[in-house]
Amino acid sequence: SLRHALPAMPLIAVFAAVGAIRLGHGLASGRPVAIGLALAILVLPGLVRSVALDRLLARADTRSLAGEWIVAHVNPSEPVVFLCSPEAEPQVPENRDSIRQRMAFLKGLSGQRTGGAGIGFYELQWYSRFSAAPDRFSVNRNPLAVEHAPGLCVVAEVRATPWNQGRVASVEDALNLHPGKSVLETVSFRALKPGAPAPAYDYEDLFFLPMTDLEDVERPGPDLDVILLTDTEPKSNSAPVEARQPDANQAL
Numbered sequence: 001s002l003r004h005a006l007p008a009m010p011l012i013a014v015f016a017a018v019g020a021i022r023l024g025h026g027l028a029s030g031r032p033v034a035i036g037l038a039l040a041i042l043v044l045p046g047l048v049r050s051v052a053l054d055r056l057l058a059r060a061d062t063r064s065l066a067g068e069w070i071v072a073h074v075n076p077s078e079p080v081v082f083l084c085s086p087e088a089e090p091q092v093p094e095n096r097d098s099i100r101q102r103m104a105f106l107k108g109l110s111g112q113r114t115g116g117a118g119i120g121f122y123e124l125q126w127y128s129r130f131s132a133a134p135d136r137f138s139v140n141r142n143p144l145a146v147e148h149a150p151g152l153c154v155v156a157e158v159r160a161t162p163w164n165q166g167r168v169a170s171v172e173d174a175l176n177l178h179p180g181k182s183v184l185e186t187v188s189f190r191a192l193k194p195g196a197p198a199p200a201y202d203y204e205d206l207f208f209l210p211m212t213d214l215e216d217v218e219r220p221g222p223d224l225d226v227i228l229l230t231d232t233e234p235k236s237n238s239a240p241v242e243a244r245q246p247d248a249n250q251a252l
Contacts, residue, residue, distance in 0.1 A: 052214045057207065062189040062221030066155065067091035069187060069226060070137070074153045079146040080139045083169035083177075084157030087206050088222040095136035099125050105141075143177040152178060152229040159192070159223035162203045174227050184228040191221045 023035050067090035070080065082089050094102075103122050140146050143154075156169035171186060191208060192199070199210030199217075207220040 049214070053209065056209060056214060056217055056220055059219040061207070062191050062219060062224055063088065063090045064221075066187075066189045066224045066226055069189075070153060070155075071135075074137075074228070075151070076135050076137050078151040078153055079149050080137050080153045080155065081143050081146060081174075082139065082141050082155050083143070083173060084155055084222070084224065085161070085164040087163040088157045088161075088208075088224065089139075090155055090224065090226075092139060093133075093136050094125070094139050095133075098137065098139040101140070143174075150231050151184075152181065154178075154227040154229060156225045156227060157222050158188075158225050160198070161208065161222060162201055163206075163222075169225075171225065171227055174229060178229055180232055181229040182232045184230045186228070187226045189221070189224045189226070191219055191223055192216055193218055 023039055070090060070092055074080070076095075080092060099122050106122070138146075146152060154174040156171070156174060157164055158168050158170060160166045160168050171183060175181065175183070193216050196216035197213070199213055201208065201210055208222050209217060209220050
């Protein structure tokens, strides 16, 4: 990973300082044009990429946009199902039951009673009074756990990345996992421009920004579809679901 080179940065900074001092001596010795041109050739490519990267990072992440759309358009009583890698999950406020599932997953993953270092973060959320608020969502990573719910919100990661190990999901997958349901609405949140080739990623860069071809990127984040499902034939004890239209300013 590129970030593994960070410990070498202080030494590189020392060499850069020595080079800057020598360039300064060169400018003072009567060769300003040649030294200035060489400096520009060395600095300009990195400067251009740094500016492009900062501009992309300043834009809203697809995970933030998807989470905001879910909060604005989905009833908290409807379960949310993630068909995506943990790194691609939208930012959705979770209720206590959902947070408890996360803690149980971490404990099972680590094989320890403590659940590892990440468990403390979720414990703080669980004890917070906000997790008991009625506008919090039940988030599930097992689609079969919510198959009897009349309405569902499914989040699918639709582009292969190192984080999902090439496994992508689709509207068809959501319907196959939940037979008897139909699509009420699908809203897409895309990071890449239409027709952009598959980029190469640094596995540990969770901004989902490629190492090359930044010109093909609209914003950081994975490519996500938010799919609203409803019973094909509403049950007698459930109210009909009203169709909701996406906000044009949020749906990409």
